[in-house]
Amino acid sequence: MNQQLYSEDEPTRFSWLLILILALPAIIAILTTADLGDQTSNSSCENVRILLEESDQIRISKDSSTLVIGGSVFSEWKTRSAQKLEPTQLRVKASPLFTPTTIAKCFERMVAHYRPVTLVLFLDDVDGLAKSASTFNALDEIDALRAYWSVSPRFVVVPPAITPALKSEGSMLRDFERRLVTWMNNRAGTTMLDINTLLSNDQGEVDPLLFWPDGKTLGKKGCKLLQGALLGYAGVSNPTTEIPTDGVSS
Numbered sequence: 001m002n003q004q005l006y007s008e009d010e011p012t013r014f015s016w017l018l019i020l021i022l023a024l025p026a027i028i029a030i031l032t033t034a035d036l037g038d039q040t041s042n043s044s045c046e047n048v049r050i051l052l053e054e055s056d057q058i059r060i061s062k063d064s065s066t067l068v069i070g071g072s073v074f075s076e077w078k079t080r081s082a083q084k085l086e087p088t089q090l091r092v093k094a095s096p097l098f099t100p101t102t103i104a105k106c107f108e109r110m111v112a113h114y115r116p117v118t119l120v121l122f123l124d125d126v127d128g129l130a131k132s133a134s135t136f137n138a139l140d141e142i143d144a145l146r147a148y149w150s151v152s153p154r155f156v157v158v159p160p161a162i163t164p165a166l167k168s169e170g171s172m173l174r175d176f177e178r179r180l181v182t183w184m185n186n187r188a189g190t191t192m193l194d195i196n197t198l199l200s201n202d203q204g205e206v207d208p209l210l211f212w213p214d215g216k217t218l219g220k221k222g223c224k225l226l227q228g229a230l231l232g233y234a235g236v237s238n239p240t241t242e243i244p245t246d247g248v249s250s
Contacts, residue, residue: 045106048097052109055093066234067114067152069103070122072096073160077218077226089234091116100127100138107142112149118233119152120193125160128176129169136183143187156233157184158193164208165215198229 068090070078075094091114100123103110111119121142127135139157146152159177162170177192184190199222201207208215210222218226 044097044102045109048102048106049109051095051097052093052113065117066090066120066230067111067116067118068092068120068122068230069098069110070094070158071098071100071124071127073124073216074122076216077223090230099124100135100142104138104141104145107145108149111142111146112151114151116152118154118156119146120156120158120230120233122158123160125163125166125169125173128160128173132176132179136179139183143190153189154233155187155190156193157190158195161195161199161218162206163216164206164211193229195226198225 066089069092071094075096075098078092078094093110098110100121103121119142123135143155146155157180159180160166160173162173166173177194177196180192184192196206199206199210199218201209207222210219210225211217212219
């Protein structure tokens with residue numbers, strides 16, 4: 001009888017062993033993917049840290065109460081007309097790396113480190129179009145993190161400008177603006193800089209004369225208008241400017 005019971009249990013044990021063997025590669029893959037995800041996250045924040053530390057050494061702002069940060073489009077605007085967006089009363093950080101998702105992920109170094117009173121975040125057109133869902137997720141995180149770290153009691157979000165090169169996406173970007181206004185409802189200290197109104201002409205459309213011939217890069221006159229709005233958040237009426245040595249970061 002004992003021999004018979006052993007014979008019946010043996011196939012069952014073998015089946016479970018086979019299942020475990022077959023599942024092992026999948027388990028390893030899941031663990032490896034999770035580990036790689038952590039490494040990627042750490043790596044991106046490390047790259048951001050290095051970039052910020054390099055720019056911090058180039059130029060120290062006299063007043064760090066207002067932190068202006070943005071990604072690809074803002075970086076291009078800043079590079080082309082650095083002296084117009086670099087008043088020393090503002091701390092300006094611009095890089096294609098500075099996406100909303102990365103800012104949320106690396107918030108401690110990118111924002112909390114500077115202890116700003118006002119955080120001004122420029123969004124790229126892709127943030128309001130293809131990546132709008134992830135943008136709102138990132139904004140949720142940033143809003144929670146500024147409370148957690150007790151920084152930036154004022155949070156200003158700048159939606160993508162409907163530049164001459166983006167007129168065909170104008171309706172979608174306007175819809176994103178409306179969703180952004182809804183998102184800000186009942187969120188303490190949040191506001192939107194209506195950049196499209198700021199840069200508009202008498203017809204109520206973004207003035208193409210404020211841009212370079214590519215239709216997307218803000219020219220010096222446009223940067224001067226933008227500078228005035230940013231300095232308003234810093235409570236400054238008379239800006240002082242100096243051209244940073246790298247023309248990119250402060």
